[in-house]
Amino acid sequence: MGERILELRGVSKFFPGIRALERVDFDLETGEIHALVGENGAGKSTLIKIITGVHQPDEGEIFWRGQKVTIPNPTVASRYQIAAVYQQPASFPHLSITENIFLGHPFLRPFSRRLDWKRMHDRARELLKSLGSDLDPITPVGTLSTAQKQIVEIAKALSINAQILIMDEPTAALTKREAEELYRIMRELKSQGTAIIFISHRFEDIYEVADRVTVLRDGKKVGTWMVKDISERDLVRAMVGREITQLFPKAWVTPGRELLRVEGLSKTGYFSNVSFTLHAGEILGVSGLVGSGRTEVAHALFGIAPADRGKIFVEGKEVTIRSPLDAIACGIGYLPEDRLQQGLFLPMSINDNITIAILDSLTRRGWLQPEREYEVSSKMLELLKIKAPSIFSLVSSLSGGNQQKVVVAKLLAARLRILILDEPTHGIDVGAKAAIHQIMSDLAQEGFGIIMISSEMPEILGMSDRILVMCEGRVSGILTREEATQEKIMEMAVNVNWAKLQKKEKVGVDYA
């Protein structure tokens, strides 16, 4: 391998309440493909954003070809020949390939200073050809497939002579065949001396193309290995192998009657053949990587984006759910993943937020009954220990944890028996997190059925009675609390399946 082109020493990044990165060292050599792996929220994206100048590190130093540099913004990053290709390329869909490639650095005619379209088109065609693509550079980018868009992004990177290419989950949206093609391009670039940082959740990708792999966990670096020296099992362990330090108070509750049964739920392009049951007093954890279809299943059950096929039974009776109103009528509630966009009315009061879903039951012939509303929301304020001056405080003035409690209060006020909680403790501080866990535990004890989608392994292991693991839109298995270990869940989530891997190798031969 070649010379050291980029080095990060002791880099830290803090966001309010979160340590996104803590004293991370990272280095990259010319002509290598360096995989960066870790669970959701491990700090991969933050690290990338520091390298591309989107974020500034709070501590630590960056060296580029041995010299200390700062990268205050993406423009400077491109001056250091750093370019990034994302999973869903953020291109300009109505502009042509040429325009997308040369947007920031057009070719001009020497004297008139007008755009030199001919040279740009020629150069674009040349770049695309070097990537094995014969796309016409005047094609609007919006008409291309994801794989083709990525090739355009790579061409754009090459057009600034990128020596450091960052690829953030490039294969996630690609078919196997397209991924093979991408591997070929990556190897080609590598042989020309380009250094590639490669983020992926797919182990196949890593073992296929990467030379070294660095594992991040909870914002810290676990280690860097040569890919050929580390087994998949060890890699999984490195990704999840933390001590469970927080205590999760889910008490054992003998499961009661069946509240919810889902049979063969499918939605083309998102998930297929999802089946499970949920009993009263039970917390069903749902694990899986981002993009595994977890949230889409929740949205189907809540009627936001109904499923195409499959049956849903509530307390033994089959129901059709076409809208959130239907779901609420069936007793299903949903705590959205993105509480600011989907859960809260920030400029409205706590009271108005809590009662919005049950207004009709609090009114007399349609007229608001403020006293009855205040009674409900005051009770919720007390029950959930929401820290606020009064029920008339605006939700925008609350902390993240208390805002989340307001969304939970809205759900609880509606007296729904089946609660789907999507990342219920995401981005809130430890104290509020423990409080939310306590509430969930109490609810289970009272006979509610809870489906908890979570990316946090300790939360999944600590809170769930059973754990449903999803991978690429399918249920890869359901584990009981006793069976579940971090390694098992991770294996199911990334679908390490030797039989499948070997079969794929055979197919690979066919391609060749």
Added chain:
Amino acid sequence: MELESLRVQRAKSLSFRWEWLLLVLILGAFFVNVRLSPYFWNYRSFMDALSVFLEAGFMVFSMVMILVAGDIDISVASIAALSSVLMALSHKAGLPMGLAMLVALGVGVACGYFNGFLISRVPNLSAIIVTLAGFSLYRGIAYVLLGDRAVSGFPSWYSYLAWGYIGNTGIPFMLAAFFACALVYGLVLHRTAFGRKVFAIGTNRTAALFSGVPVARIRQILFTLNGLMAGVTAIFLTSKLGSSRPNVATGYELEVIAIAVLGGASPSGGKGSIFGACLAFILMRLLRYGMGLRNIPGQVMMVAIGVVLIGVVMIPNLVMSRKKRTVVS
């Protein structure tokens, strides 16, 4: 006892209200006018001055609701024109005036329903696009039907709607109808579950959907209501003019939106008040009436109204940034 303290807290949380500002401006405009013109304070002419343009005022209420829900409707004046023309034609064709008035309301409801249907049920069709199309479509139909002609010949009692007074109180019938309407809309928007949901939709449409608010149905209802009020405007306007033409109510949509915004409604949704809209309407009338008495030409009046609109709408920004600065320092 506890509830009483809750009420006090609520009152406190609403202490800065837009309506106070409008009231102050109205009083200011009133006193300036009284000082400048000896003719300003005359009960009868004052009442009449308030009634100018009042026919468009009916659309302000439903427009406030639409703005609160985060939408906009620029087709209302065109709907009013079409309603007026169809009402006049159906009366000319022999329909009794009472039924012809129902035709006007029906046409308004139908156009509003059509707008609402497209906006709320067809994905990615925004209110501004649909009602921009409606703006041209509905008036276009009116022109196709009537060309450059005018239709008149209404029964004499019909003119009472726009020109009559209630008994000998000197209160114009239309003004009374306006305030009755204001009361109904005020109660619906500020005192019912429906109204609260309208605010929720305008504040965060996604969260409203996730909270089980029937977003599509409510937006559908709001646009239909706006069409209905355009029909009401058509009835009063035609009564006032004594005839109907396809070009009646031209430009009313902008004036209606301007009054709604001056009354505290935010085009980005989640804010607005019916009471505020009433005050804004009165303020606009006072300014125009006062300037008219001073013989200020119409063109200059337009400039002045524009300046007032920008100035008043900017006041809360100034107040807010002032507040923020004092908190920081």
